[in-house]
Amino acid sequence: MRTLRVADLEAKPGEKVSGFVHIIGAEFGIPVTLICGEKEGETVLISGGVHNAEYVGIQAAMQLADELDPKKIAGNIIVIRLMNRTGFEHRTMSLTYEDGKNLNRVFPGNPNGTLSDRIAYTVVTEFFPKADYYVDLHCGDGFEGLVSYVYCTGAATPEVAAKSREMAEIAHVDYLVTSMCGTGGAYNYAGSMGIPSILLERGHSSRWCEDLVAEDVHDVKNILRHLRILRGKSHIHGKPPIEVSPVIYEDAPVSGCWYPAKQPGETFKEGEVLGRICDYFGRELFVYRAQMGGIILYQTISLCIMKDTPMVSYGTWDEDTQGKIEVGCEVCGNEKHKHGHHHHKSEEKHHKRHEYHKHPEDK
Numbered sequence: 001m002r003t004l005r006v007a008d009l010e011a012k013p014g015e016k017v018s019g020f021v022h023i024i025g026a027e028f029g030i031p032v033t034l035i036c037g038e039k040e041g042e043t044v045l046i047s048g049g050v051h052n053a054e055y056v057g058i059q060a061a062m063q064l065a066d067e068l069d070p071k072k073i074a075g076n077i078i079v080i081r082l083m084n085r086t087g088f089e090h091r092t093m094s095l096t097y098e099d100g101k102n103l104n105r106v107f108p109g110n111p112n113g114t115l116s117d118r119i120a121y122t123v124v125t126e127f128f129p130k131a132d133y134y135v136d137l138h139c140g141d142g143f144e145g146l147v148s149y150v151y152c153t154g155a156a157t158p159e160v161a162a163k164s165r166e167m168a169e170i171a172h173v174d175y176l177v178t179s180m181c182g183t184g185g186a187y188n189y190a191g192s193m194g195i196p197s198i199l200l201e202r203g204h205s206s207r208w209c210e211d212l213v214a215e216d217v218h219d220v221k222n223i224l225r226h227l228r229i230l231r232g233k234s235h236i237h238g239k240p241p242i243e244v245s246p247v248i249y250e251d252a253p254v255s256g257c258w259y260p261a262k263q264p265g266e267t268f269k270e271g272e273v274l275g276r277i278c279d280y281f282g283r284e285l286f287v288y289r290a291q292m293g294g295i296i297l298y299q300t301i302s303l304c305i306m307k308d309t310p311m312v313s314y315g316t317w318d319e320d321t322q323g324k325i326e327v328g329c330e331v332c333g334n335e336k337h338k339h340g341h342h343h344h345k346s347e348e349k350h351h352k353r354h355e356y357h358k359h360p361e362d363k
């Protein structure tokens, strides 16, 4: 009989099985749910908590694992509910507790390395070979502000890159970035292994709320419907995300106090100041000016900034093909209502691009 198996966990058609998958060379396991559909089909891997303080993605992964019904599935769904478990349990900011590494920089990992390398190695050897598609759920960490956007992998064959993009375009987010990086990140490496992969960013500052989680769950279910793995029709909301390219990722050249000049989602012209780094006496150590006009995708928002860590990331877009980026809410003109900075149900209801449409199949 057809079964879905990952390490010691096994699910038969129509079954949902949850448990821990042992990390090779470590003393613990990570929480995983296997959903083996009643009907045959392809397999999707979903993960939360590659970065352990990105709670929107973690809660969304857990909710998807709980809600998805094997009776409505043709194929399989594997959910890693929380990949960086020890970081979560020690509340480190998205770094592995034991080795201080960023798990999303060490893929494909190494069985003889430190814990981060071993987690990555376990995911690459036990999970990736089972997956036909991969969706990795992230959010802004405690020190990060960001707009909602989606990465798709471009460091892959043309077919894999096209399929990744197709999945990304379904996400109801503001922007889309094609990554040309093939290692380091979980979804990047999966892409280079031939698995169409995306990374979804929603929420910021390690904050989470039910509305943002519901948007993630909604997007992933829509992708599953589009792939014909979840029963029902996928539906696209208005215009697809705006493709931002090229994207500049700037690290801080010195440590100090960081004063960003813009907000995530704010647009600017070439040469405008995007932020300053000062010492404890207010003396300016560094001023960063935009190398091109564009829009802020994410930036550090903590007062503390450390040398060689991310400072600001921004990109530009082609206005002729992608259209204008409206600054502020198109309904009330309030800047604050844009880009998910503001999540109170009553106030967000009127905000069209972020409105959450419940699909009849959602429950």
Ligand SMILES: [Zn+2]
Residues within 6 Å of the ligand: 051, 054, 138, 139
């Ligand atoms: Zn992340």
